[in-house]
Amino acid sequence: MEILHVKNLGxxxxxxxxxKNITVDFEKGKVHAIVGPNGAGKSTIAFTLMGxxxxxxxxxxxxxxxxxxxxLSVDERACxxxxxxxxxxxxxxxxxxxxxxxxxxxxxxxxxxxxxLSKVGLDPDEYVKRAVxxxxxxxxxxxxxxxxxxxxxxKLVLLDEPDSGIDIESIEKIFDIITFLKENGTTxxxxxxxxxxxxxxxxxxxxxxxxxxxxxxxxxICRYFEEKCIPCDHKNxxxxxxxx
Amino acid sequence: xxxxxxxxxxxxxxxxxxxxxxxxEIAHLVVxxxxxxxxxLVPGLHVDVKELEDGIDAHITVxxxxxxxxxxHLCFGMLAETGVQxxxxxxxxxxxxxxxxxxxxxxxxxxxxxxxxxxxxTVKEGAEYTYFERHIHGPKGGIEVYxxxxxxxxxxxxxxxxxxLVRGRVGxxxxxxxxxxxxxxxxxxxxxxxxxxxDVIKVKETGHLIGEGARGALITxxxxxxxxxxxxxxxxxxxxAYARGxxxxxxxxxxxxxxxxxxxxxxxxxxAHITHEAAIGSVDSKQLQTLMSRGLTEDEAVELIIxxxxx
Numbered sequence: 131m132e133i134l135h136v137k138n139l140g141x142x143x144x145x146x147x148x149x150k151n152i153t154v155d156f157e158k159g160k161v162h163a164i165v166g167p168n169g170a171g172k173s174t175i176a177f178t179l180m181g182x183x184x185x186x187x188x189x190x191x192x193x194x195x196x197x198x199x200x201x202l203s204v205d206e207r208a209c210x211x212x213x214x215x216x217x218x219x220x221x222x223x224x225x226x227x228x229x230x231x232x233x234x235x236x237x238x239x240x241x242x243x244x245x246x247l248s249k250v251g252l253d254p255d256e257y258v259k260r261a262v263x264x265x266x267x268x269x270x271x272x273x274x275x276x277x278x279x280x281x282x283x284x285k286l287v288l289l290d291e292p293d294s295g296i297d298i299e300s301i302e303k304i305f306d307i308i309t310f311l312k313e314n315g316t317t318x319x320x321x322x323x324x325x326x327x328x329x330x331x332x333x334x335x336x337x338x339x340x341x342x343x344x345x346x347x348x349x350x351i352c353r354y355f356e357e358k359c360i361p362c363d364h365k366n367x368x369x370x371x372x373x374x
Numbered sequence: 375x376x377x378x379x380x381x382x383x384x385x386x387x388x389x390x391x392x393x394x395x396x397x398x399e400i401a402h403l404v405v406x407x408x409x410x411x412x413x414x415l416v417p418g419l420h421v422d423v424k425e426l427e428d429g430i431d432a433h434i435t436v437x438x439x440x441x442x443x444x445x446x447h448l449c450f451g452m453l454a455e456t457g458v459q460x461x462x463x464x465x466x467x468x469x470x471x472x473x474x475x476x477x478x479x480x481x482x483x484x485x486x487x488x489x490x491x492x493x494x495x496t497v498k499e500g501a502e503y504t505y506f507e508r509h510i511h512g513p514k515g516g517i518e519v520y521x522x523x524x525x526x527x528x529x530x531x532x533x534x535x536x537x538x539l540v541r542g543r544v545g546x547x548x549x550x551x552x553x554x555x556x557x558x559x560x561x562x563x564x565x566x567x568x569x570x571x572x573d574v575i576k577v578k579e580t581g582h583l584i585g586e587g588a589r590g591a592l593i594t595x596x597x598x599x600x601x602x603x604x605x606x607x608x609x610x611x612x613x614x615a616y617a618r619g620x621x622x623x624x625x626x627x628x629x630x631x632x633x634x635x636x637x638x639x640x641x642x643x644x645x646a647h648i649t650h651e652a653a654i655g656s657v658d659s660k661q662l663q664t665l666m667s668r669g670l671t672e673d674e675a676v677e678l679i680i681x682x683x684x685x
Contacts, residue, residue: 182663208669220660223624224595225682233678234668261682275664282668 211285511542557585
């Protein structure tokens with residue numbers, strides 16, 4: 131059963147068509163990946179689905195659980211159960227980890243915060259009172275952002291380049307969280323150009339030059355991406371041959 | 375109302391339990407307008423207070439080598455709606471002494487009030503003085519606050535001060551602190567202010583790093599909303615080898631508020647080094663949208679970001 135239906139979605143930014151007539155379905159409770167080279171429009175589609183500022187003037191429609199959300203604000207979409215983790219999470223001067231995570235939580239208690247931190251592999255005693263600022267490493271901020279998503283108990287999570295800027299150990303922890311989300315019925319959409327992230331997905335879409343050019347199991351897309359996209363020197367001009 | 379009742383009313387507006395004043399190991403001085411309501415000393419701490427027509431004149435000294443174990447509580451306030459309170463302070467922290475002070479300045483009912491603080495502070499060689507001044511104002515903004523201090527830091531001494539005005543309306547505040555830092559002394563000066571309505575905020579913090587290896591940081595964090603105006607002049611000079619300093623000003627500006635920040639750094643020695651950083655503007659878009667993507671409304675997200683900045 132689909133949780134998200136994207137219908138003829140188009141977006142033009144600065145006079146350039148970034149997303150071109152995209153139609154895709156995301157099945158409920160599955161881990162999906164949108165894969166493609168840099169500049170293909172992967173993050174743009176994530177920002178558009180979340181309805182971020184500057185990404186709302188779209189053509190087509192986005193249906194979440196059967197209802198159009200194109201006219202909803204970011205927080206209204208979040209209240210419906212959609213959320214997004216940035217490739218590089220924001221930093222907040224002075225704002226404590228506890229307050230940051232609690233703000234997102236359905237159950238606004240310290241115990242909830244501590245449990246989420248433990249899940250992402252951070253010692254609650256060490257982190258709850260720290261600020262979400264530049265004193266944290268990129269990996270720590272990424273984990274804290276993921277913790278804030280866990281407490282929200284969302285229905286659909288968009289993870290933009292979840293392995294970007296973090297060490298191997300942290301990547302493994304993020305992969306565990308993806309599994310945890312799936313086991314709890316959350317639909318996950320991974321935005322990536324990394325094969326190791328792509329392999330975490332069950333289903334994948336191949337994106338190039340603002341278009342979805344292929345879809346299939348992550349194994350199928352992985353093979354094509356590895357053989358055709360990674361060595362491709364004609365950036366963002368997909369070969370129109372079929373992958374199989 | 376007797377003195378104890380007034381003290382309770384003043385402390386009711388703070389986050390501090392008034393019962394701390396019952397602790398015999400906690401020194402305190404509580405003043406309403408020009409009347410000393412209560413005071414307590416501990417060994418090594420001397421407080422000489424003279425009541426003036428419109429305030430007090432206090433001389434505070436910590437004996438050489440004395441560490442005041444528990445934080446000293448000062449409370450200067452006025453429950454009245456109108457009037458002038460002048461606080462004259464002369465503070466001397468003798469050699470190798472240590473003291474930490476929490477000062478509450480409480481004006482919950484201000485309609486037409488003026489609070490003037492004029493302080494001379496000397497922190498002698500090897501001494502440490504930490505001063506946290508927390509203002510609690512009422513909702514009307516009918517108050518003018520003029521904190522002024524001239525500070526001298528002796529060799530290897532340390533002075534850390536934080537000024538906080540985040541509860542109630544600011545009204546008009548005009549801070550003017552000037553500190554001179556001798557060899558290897560450390561100065562940390564922070565101001566956190568939350569302006570709303572037609573509040574006016576002026577901050578002038580100056581540090582002179584005149585001794586070799588002296589260090590100083592001037593930090594200002596201000597949130598401005600509605601039609602608030604803020605002018606921040608932070609100046610740090612360094613005229614000795616290995617003097618190090620940083621000036622940092624962050625202001626979040628919302629609505630029709632106006633902020634001006636002028637960090638001045640002046641280096642007069644080739645082996646001294648000072649940096650400055652100023653960030654003024656609206657709430658960062660990524661911060662805002664991250665919180666909104668967790669379900670917070672835009673207003674809730676802005677509140678949380680400002681709360682963090684002023685934490």
